[in-house]
Amino acid sequence: MDYSTDVNVNKNAESDAGASDLTVLHESAKLIGQSATPEIAISGTLRLMSQMLGLNRGRVLLPSAINDNLQIRYSYGLRDEERRLGIYKIGEGITGSVMKSGQPAVIQNIDEEQNYLFRAVDRETLPDDVVAFIAVPIMDGNSTIGVLAAHRLRMRPRAIDSDLMILRILSTFIAQIISINNLIKERTSYLQEENRELKDALQNKSGENNHGILGESQAVRDALRQISRVADTVVTVLLTGESGTGKERFSQVLHLNSSRRDQPFVAINCAAIPEQLLESELFGHERGAFTGASASKKGKIELASGGTLFLDEIGDLNMELQSKLLRILENQVIQRVGGVKDIPVDVRIITATHKNLQEAVNKGTFRLDLFYRLNVFPIHLPPLRERAGDVRILASHFLLSANTEYSRYTVFDKGVMERLETYNWPGNIRQLENVIKRSVLISLEGIITVTDIEMILRQESAINEHLEAGQSSDAFSLPAFSAGQSEGLSPVQSRAHTSLPPVPQPQSTAYSSTQNRPYSWVRKDEAEAIEEALKHTGGNKTRAAAILGMTPRQFRYRIEKLGLPMNLSRE
Numbered sequence: 395m396d397y398s399t400d401v402n403v404n405k406n407a408e409s410d411a412g413a414s415d416l417t418v419l420h421e422s423a424k425l426i427g428q429s430a431t432p433e434i435a436i437s438g439t440l441r442l443m444s445q446m447l448g449l450n451r452g453r454v455l456l457p458s459a460i461n462d463n464l465q466i467r468y469s470y471g472l473r474d475e476e477r478r479l480g481i482y483k484i485g486e487g488i489t490g491s492v493m494k495s496g497q498p499a500v501i502q503n504i505d506e507e508q509n510y511l512f513r514a515v516d517r518e519t520l521p522d523d524v525v526a527f528i529a530v531p532i533m534d535g536n537s538t539i540g541v542l543a544a545h546r547l548r549m550r551p552r553a554i555d556s557d558l559m560i561l562r563i564l565s566t567f568i569a570q571i572i573s574i575n576n577l578i579k580e581r582t583s584y585l586q587e588e589n590r591e592l593k594d595a596l597q598n599k600s601g602e603n604n605h606g607i608l609g610e611s612q613a614v615r616d617a618l619r620q621i622s623r624v625a626d627t628v629v630t631v632l633l634t635g636e637s638g639t640g641k642e643r644f645s646q647v648l649h650l651n652s653s654r655r656d657q658p659f660v661a662i663n664c665a666a667i668p669e670q671l672l673e674s675e676l677f678g679h680e681r682g683a684f685t686g687a688s689a690s691k692k693g694k695i696e697l698a699s700g701g702t703l704f705l706d707e708i709g710d711l712n713m714e715l716q717s718k719l720l721r722i723l724e725n726q727v728i729q730r731v732g733g734v735k736d737i738p739v740d741v742r743i744i745t746a747t748h749k750n751l752q753e754a755v756n757k758g759t760f761r762l763d764l765f766y767r768l769n770v771f772p773i774h775l776p777p778l779r780e781r782a783g784d785v786r787i788l789a790s791h792f793l794l795s796a797n798t799e800y801s802r803y804t805v806f807d808k809g810v811m812e813r814l815e816t817y818n819w820p821g822n823i824r825q826l827e828n829v830i831k832r833s834v835l836i837s838l839e840g841i842i843t844v845t846d847i848e849m850i851l852r853q854e855s856a857i858n859e860h861l862e863a864g865q866s867s868d869a870f871s872l873p874a875f876s877a878g879q880s881e882g883l884s885p886v887q888s889r890a891h892t893s894l895p896p897v898p899q900p901q902s903t904a905y906s907s908t909q910n911r912p913y914s915w916v917r918k919d920e921a922e923a924i925e926e927a928l929k930h931t932g933g934n935k936t937r938a939a940a941i942l943g944m945t946p947r948q949f950r951y952r953i954e955k956l957g958l959p960m961n962l963s964r965e
C-alpha cells in the first residue's frame with residue numbers, strides 16, 4: 395500500500411490548519427486591541443472561530459451576578475432563544491463541569507454522552523453527522539471565571555486536538571478582555587460614586603444659609619435649625635462640643651445669618667492667651683496702664699462693636715474676667731485696663747467650651763450667675779464619630795479643597811472611605827481635614843491608598859497617646875524649645891513649658907489653626923516615624939515634615955534632638 399498520498403494529505407491539512415490558526419489568532423489579537431467593548435472583541439473572535447476553523451455556535455458563559463449560574467453572555471450562530479436557554483448550574487452538564495473543575499472537556503460524539511444536556515440547542519437543529527463539543531475553562535490566574543465552548547463536526551481533516559489547543563489560547567485572550575473590562579467597570583463605578591459625592595459636597599457647600607457647613611447627619615441638621623431660630627435675636631448662645639467639632643465655624647454661621655452680618659466678627663480663644671494678657675486683649679488698655687502700654691488700644695470687645703464677639707474656651711476664663719464679662723452682658727459697658735470711664739458696647743456674645751461648665755460651677759471655678767447668662771440657648775455639636783454619614787461628605791470636600799490648594803488631582807483608592815469611616819476621630823473635623831491634606835501630600839501617582847491613610851492614622855494615634863500621657867513629663871522628654879514663640883507656636887502651646895499652669899488640651903488633639911501639629915515634647919520613639927516619613931519621601935525633609943504635620947524647622951529640630959544622622963536626608 396502506498397502511504398505517501400495520505401502523508402501528503404495530512405501534511406497539507408496540518409499546514410492549512412496552522413495557517414488558519416495563525417489568522418484567527420492574529421485577527422483576534424487585533425480585535426482585542428481595537429474594540430472599545432468586550433462585546434465586539436469576543437463576538438468577533440467567536441465569528442472567526444466559526445468561519446475560519448469550523449468551530450460553530452461558539453459561546454462564552456459567565457456566572458450570573460445574581461445567582462452564580464452560568465449563562466451565555468457572548469455567542470456566534472445562536473438564536474436569542476437558544477442563548478436564553480443556555481443556563482447551567484456550576485457542575486451541571488459538560489459546561490458546568492468545566493466551570494467547576496477548571497479542566498477542558500472534549501466530547502467526541504454528543505449523542506453518546508449522557509452528561510451532554512442539549513439545553514441551548516436542540517439535536518434537530520444540529521447537522522445529522524456526528525457532532526463533537528469542546529469546552530475549555532476561562533482562567534484568571536488560578537480561578538475559573540467562565541467557559542468557552544463550541545460544536546464541530548466530528549469528521550473533519552483538522553485534528554480535534556488542534557481545535558482544543560486554539561480554544562485554550564483564545565480563552566486566555568477572552569480572560570484578559572473580561573478582567574480588563576471588570577477593572578474598568580469597577581473603576582468607573584467608583585469614580586461615578588466619587589463624582590456624585592463631590593457634587594453633593596459642592597451642593598451642600600453652596601447651601602443657602604449653611605455658609606459651607608457640611609453634613610447630613612441629624613446632629614448637623616438640628617444644630618443648623620437651632621442656629622436659624624436664634625440667629626437674628628439677641629439671645630446669648632453657648633456652643634458646646636469637643637475640640638474640632640466646628641464650634642467656631644457654627645458661631646460664624648450664626649453671625650452671618652444675623653442682621654449684624656455686615657459688621658465685624660471677632661473671635662478670641664480665651665485658653666490661647668496668657669492670663670496676664672487676656673484682660674487687655676479683651677478690654678483694651680489706656681496709655682500707661684502697664685509697662686510697655688505706650689498708647690491706648692481698643693480691645694477685641696470694642697473692635698467687635700456692632701457685630702459679634704466669639705469667646706472660645708470660655709471655661710478657661712479666670713474669676714476676675716468672669717465678673718467683667720458678666721458686667722458686659724448686664725450693662726453693655728466696658729472699662730479699658732487702666733481706664734475709669736465706662737465705654738458702651740453693642741456686641742452680640744457667642745461663647746463656646748469643650749468643658750462641662752456645669753461641673754466647673756459645682757467645683758466653684760465658674761460663676762453660677764455667668765453660667766445662667768451664657769447658657770440661655772446652648773447648642774451641642776456632637777463628635778464626628780456620632781455623625782453618621784458625615785465623614786464621607788467631609789472627606790470628599792477636604793479632598794477637593796486640598797487638590798485645589800496643592801494643584802493636584804488626587805483620588806481615594808478603594809477602601810479608603812471605609813477606613814476613614816471606621817476611625818473614631820478624637821480630633822474631629824479638624825483632624826479629618828489634616829489627615830486628608832497630609833494624605834494628598836504624600837500620595838503617589840495621584841491615588842491615596844489605605845496604606846497611606848494607615849500610616850498617617852498610626853502617627854495620629856502616637857501623638858494622641860503621647861498627649862494623653864504627656865501632661866506629666868517623663869524621664870526622657872525634653873522641652874523642644876525654650877521659647878515656643880520662636881517656633882511660631884501659639885501662646886497656648888508655649889505655655890506648656892513656662893511656669894504658668896498647663897492649659898488643658900481638649901480631647902488630647904489640639905491642632906493649631908495653621909494645620910501644623912501643636913507643640914509637643916520630643917520623644918525617643920518619634921525616630922521611627924521620622925525615618926519612615928523620610929523613607930517615604932525619598933529623603934525630602936520638607937515633604938517628610940508635612941507628612942508628620944510639622945514645620946520643616948520643627949522637623950530638623952527633632953532630628954538634631956534625637957541624634958539622628960543628618961544624612962538621613964538627601965535634601
Ligand SMILES: Nc1ncnc2c1ncn2[C@@H]1O[C@H](COP(=O)(O)OP(=O)(O)OP(=O)(O)O)[C@@H](O)[C@H]1O
Pocket residue numbers: 606607608609614635636637638639640641642643644706748788823824827900904
Ligand atoms: N460642618 C462642617 N463642615 C465643614 N467644615 C467644618 C465643619 N465643622 C467644622 N469644620 C472645619 O473644621 C475645622 C475645625 O472647626 P472649628 O475650629 O470650628 O472647631 P472648634 O470646635 O471651634 O474647635 P476648638 O474647640 O478646638 O476651637 C475648621 O477648619 C472648620 O472650618
